[in-house]
Amino acid sequence: MVKLDLTRDFDVQLLHDMIDNPFCLYVHFAPPCGTSSRARLIQATAHDPEPCRDDTFPDGLPDLPDLLAQRVAAANRLYGVTAAALKRAVLAGKLVSCENPLNSFMWQTTAWRQGTSGLSLREAVFDHCCYGGNRPKHTLWVHNVPAFDQLNLTCPGESASHKHLPWGRVSKFRYATSEETAYPLGLCKAVAALLLEELCQRGFQLPARSLSDEVRQQHRAAQVSLGYQPRGKKVAPMVVVVVTSDHDFLPASAKLPVAVPVPPSASCDPPLPELPMGSRILRRVALGGGETPRSEPSSQPSSRNPGNPNCPVEQFASVCLQQKTILADDVIQLFQLLKSDRLARGAGLDDEFSWSTGAYAQGGVTGVRANLHGATRDILVAYTTNHTDRLTADQTAELQCAKHPRLMSSGVPPELQQTIDFLASEGMHAVGASRTEALRQWLGRAAELDEQERVYKETLPKHCAKTLGKKRLLLFGEMIEAAGHNDPSLVADMSKGFALGGPIPYCPEFRAKRTAATMAVDDLRGSAQRMRKGILNSTKSSGDDVVDAETYRVTLDEVERGWLDGPLKESDLGASSLLTRRFGVVQNNKTRPIDNYLESGLNATSSSYDTITVHTADCIASGLARRLRADAKCRLHQLLLKSWDLHKAYKNLPLSLEALEDSFLCVYDPKGKCPRIFRQKVLPFGSRHSVHAFCRVSLGIWKVLVVLFLCHINVYFDDFVGVELAPLARLFDIGVCLVFRLLGWDVAEDKESVFDSCAKVLGLKFDLSESRLGRITLCNTESRRDEIFEALSDILSSGYLPQKDGERIRGRLQFAENQIAGKIAGTAYKQLSRFVLRGGGHLDECTRVALLRLRDRVNFSPPRVICANILTTMHLYVDASCEGDNVGLGGVLVNEVGSKMGFFSERASEHVRRRMNPESGNPIFEYECLAILVGLRLWAPLIRSTNLVVFTDNEGALACMVAGISSNKYGEVIAQHVHVLCDELGLNIWFERVNTCSNVADAPSRGSKDPELGKEFTIDLDTLVDHAFESWGL
Known part of the structure; x- marks a missing residue:
């Protein structure tokens, strides 16, 4: 969020820069009404705000007090800036909208009318109460977004189910208008939904709705491909369902009590014949418009709206609509029939939701409005049903082919994917020949360009020519062009030097972020x-x-x-x-x-x-995993790794x-x-410009190495990390070093390394010694572990941790924890975070225990393991039912072809019920977590070393399992045992939500034992619960 003062020229220029940004798609303006409010004309008491404007003087009343005149002048300047910015956005092809009360004087000001002259804008009029507001605030929304025509939704009047709060003074110094400045949540949802609809119609790619879509952020894609599940909503669910209808056929409840058929007038994505009982309505958006929305001022007659004979306003408006021309006197007479606070209204009958008529006046333009079919549109968002009995044949086949999320996302840059696939498909002789030919070609080209390089450098500023003396700029330009690198101004920017302030040059290769x-x-x-x-x-x-x-x-x-x-x-x-x-x-x-x-x-x-693109440790590991899966030669020859560090990297580029x-x-x-x-x-x-500039150059070098010289290599700022088979490693090393030398870049000799099965990269140790067995491990280096151990030991010895030092050690621990298998340190890390956020100080007993546990965790826990041998995917559905003393746990194991391998259906004994959070009146969350632990422990021999997706219909249990922590100590203990068990079994586990109605484990949790669910398995629930809780003192 950036706060701008639009009375300052620089801030206005910043606004224009934002609008001109190629990634800016939509701009909304909402200038404050303030001095333009007609409420100021109501002088009920001597303490009411003074009028500032009227219809005769919309730019300000004459002879205003100095202070008020200054406010009006400032508001007029703001209206002019708003109008100019809106016009700039429209001419730049952006979607725009501007909002103010329907009767605001702003629309009539000279600044607004002159600033928007010549623009063809659409209009939508609606009442805030129709979108969840407390009062019928009449709003005009001027825009150029056709989808916003559907915002037209005017209040039909109060009824038993639709009440308004009164206008006027709500306290001694506060008026009701101040409570209506914020948009109702329903309006925000409607605007967001319609904007997405418009962008979709214009061909824009919308955010991923499911994991089957592309994960945009590379580091998130890398995490998913390695089986690491981020917390919260950082990645999309596996599948979703969206239902759209032009009328409300869904009940008002958040959960469907019965199955609801999807009517022909509704659309459903993916198509389902009905929404099963128990489906949850996660989001509902009401939109106006409908069959034939009309938002522009219109004087066309409407045969569908003859006017209510009991409503003089509508009778008169109906007559006006029959005329070819609307006269100002007609509008004035209509205004006299209307209440002063409502300029457009229907008959106000409870059953009249479809249309209304009335008049409008804006900026000296008058007309009559017809608003047809102001019906609502509901949008249902829910997770797709995974109950195979309730899906069509095509959907059942799709479910059976569902992959583990780690197989649905690559996390490897597309250029590197192509190179890895080439290395996997070709023999080593062909790979060596291709690289040798590329080296020969570019060495020859470098010799041809020598004289041109010398002449080119003579045209550069002296300090630039000196700094770039060894660089072959023209050769680099040809190389990145041949590699398809989309940064055409890179060499020119290098040649003239980089700035330190102002706008950073745009690089199309980087991820868009304003x-x-x-x-x-x-x-x-x-x-x-x-x-x-x-x-x-x-x-x-x-x-x-x-x-x-x-x-x-x-x-x-x-x-x-x-x-x-x-x-x-x-x-x-x-x-x-x-x-x-x-x-x-x-x-x-x-x-x-x-x-x-x-x-x-x-x-x-x-x-x-x-924002810059760098390849994190997850990205490097994701590339290694892809190479192991794709290249069969990795099973015959040792995979090796080496890093190159560019010497004094930033000092190679001039200002x-x-x-x-x-x-x-x-x-x-x-x-x-x-x-x-x-x-x-x-x-x-230390400069933002420096980081951006150098990363542009290093990314260009990386692209050259990957595309032209077929190198499996990653780049992290000035560190290049290469991967190759042992027989090709020597040629790979010679090629990379030759390319660096050819382009004029030196490698740091003090950090020189050789290709090896174990390498230290980015503070981590990559161990490829078992790559022929399809296994790679990542762990913290010995020096990093020793450094953290020493730091934690010093803190424990002193018994004191300042907040600043606590934030520092917490960040180091977080990075180190990411390289360790499992999430069992979550509880201790949470305790440390609480202590630091409270301000630090003398250690309490809980924090001291947490630091001891973290110290042991960093030093003695197993490393992360990346295994390419895990090819089997299984689904585990679990559920729990808790109705008084009748507590049941159920689970169903499904293999990747959709066959049910077995189920469990357990009743909780009195002993278990006493152990499971006896203070809770309804511990369903704890039992949902326990069902997951039961399923893993029961089927451990079957699910060992598989890609496992665990489905639960409890959001709390899902969040607890993903994070490994919870505010509920019983659920947290179970989550800890689950993650320890996952490490022991070598599971690539992913937790996902499923609707209750679609959860095949729902019936077993209630005691049903259907033979179609496969073989019944049993477990000693009492012993399992005792073992889980006793180790934690519960």
Whole structure:
């Protein structure tokens, strides 16, 4: 969220930038009514707000008090800005809308009328009470979205089921109008649904509704492909059902008491003949419009609306509709027949929901409105039924072919997928020959371009030419073009240097994500001298002499390398030159200089249309898993891994000439005991622009390696991680190093590694020693484990944890936990989070136990295992019933061809009921969790080393199992046992919700033992519950 003051030119420009953004599809305006409210004309008491406008003076009454006149003038300026921005959006092809009360004077102001002149806009009029509001607030919605015509829905009047709150004063200093400024939730849902409908009709790709659709975010797709289930709603459900109808055929309840046939007038996706009993209505949206919505001003007669003979307003309006021309006198007479607070109304009968007539007046234009068929439209969203007896033959076949989510998502970039598939399908000789030919081709091309490269660099700014001296820019440009890399301006941007502030250049290869600036570059430069004094005064010793000395030494080393100029005097800086403070951070026993562009304000001036793409550890692991599954040669030859780290990566790219005025830095000189000023000529570490710029370049290099040289390789900022079979590893290494050298990039010699079955990458240890058996493991490196162990031990010894240190250790623990199998540390991590959020301090006993458990977890728990041998998918349906003392648990195991392999139907004894949260009056949540544990324990021999999808109809149990934690201690203990058991059985488990009506385990949970469910299995429930709870002291 960005707060803008549209009376400031810079903020208006930011708004225009947002509108011009190619990823901006829709813009909605809702200028405050304030001075334009007709409620000000009602002067019931001496304390009521003064009128500001009337129909004669819509731009403001003459002789207003100074303060009120200033408010009216400011409002008029805002209306002008709104109108101009709306017109800009329309001309740019965006979908737009603007809202204000129907009788607001804003529509008549000169600023609005002139600003929107020439635009062909549609209109929708509705009452807020029709969408769940408390009062019949009449609203005009001006737009260019055809789907919004369906918003027309006017109030039929009060009835037994439809009541209004009164207008007027609600407290001494508060009026009812202030309570109606927020949109009702029903209106928000309707607008969102209609906007999606319009975008869909225009060919836009909507967000995934199910896991069978593409998972857009690469890191989420990688997690799903590895069988890791994110918490909450970060990924879509496996399947959904959407039902749309132009009339309300569903009951008002949230759960269908009986099966409801889907009428011909309704659409259902996927098609179902009926909605089974028990289906839950998760979302319902009421929309106006219907068969023939009419939103534009119209004077066409309507034979369907003769007017109610008992309503003078409608009789008169019906006569007006027969005329070819509507006169101003007609409108005035109609206004006199209407109440002042309602400009359009029907007869007000309870059964009259289909149409209304009336008049409108807007901006000097008058007309008569006909609103036909204002019926509601309901949208039902529910999970598809998985009960095979209730599905058609095609749907049953689709269910039987359902895959585990890890097989429904790749998580591997498409270019790398194609390369992996090529490596899997071709022999090693063919792969080696292809790479050798590519190297020969581009080596020859590099020689041909040598003279052109020299001439091209002579045209560059001197500091750019010096920084890029070793780079073959023209060759790189041809390579990325041949590789199909969609970043046409990359080489040109490298050549002229990159900026440090303002808009970040758009890269089509990155994922779209709008980030707005919060400050203008010119505003920042305007305060440069004042800020400079503060930054110089704050540049002091860190308190660590070693860090201070090393930071300054590295700075002088950068001067010798030509990356910095200096030391300089303060007088060498221009009036608008910006200064940034440099400080040192110790990482892995090395001091790294960081330039604080957040403090200097330059990062606040950065805006972007996208976010960088890097390949996380999950993405690397996902590529390894795909290679193991696709390439049969991995079973014959050892799979190896190696990483390359580009040397001084950011220092290989120059700043632009304009950025040189923003690149001054000051660093503490420990000998002189004062700050020293330098000027950077290359990308600094700490700037948003630097990260974006370098990642564009590294992604281009990665694309070249993958597409042109057929390398299975990933990139994470300046780290490249390659994977290859042992016989091809040497050629792979030579090829990658040659490409780096060809493009002028050096590899860090101090981080040089060799192809090996075990490699340390991104602070993790990848173990490929069992790759021929289809297994790969990931774990934290020994140094990371030792570092966390030492940090936690120090905290436990001191008995004190400050909040800032707690946030730091919590983040390190979270990263480390992701590389460990299972989720049994969730309880301890939750306790640590609570302690930190409370402000930290002296450790209490619960937090001390949690830290001990986390320390043991990081050091002694098993690593993550990626196994390509798990090919079998099974579904486990579980349910519980709890009616007083009659408690039942049921489960059904279904294989991947849809055959029911068996079921269990257990009654909870009195002993079990006493153990299962005796304080709860209805512990259905605990029993739903227990049913999952029973199913896993009972069928452990059958489900071992499979892809297992567990279906439950209890949302609480689902969330508990996914997260591994719960606020309910009994459910949490069961979840912990479930995850321990999953680790022991080597399960790739996924938890999913199923409707109660579609849950085949519902009948067994109620004691039914149908032979069609397969063989009955039994378990000693008392012993299972005792074992689960005794280990946790329950």
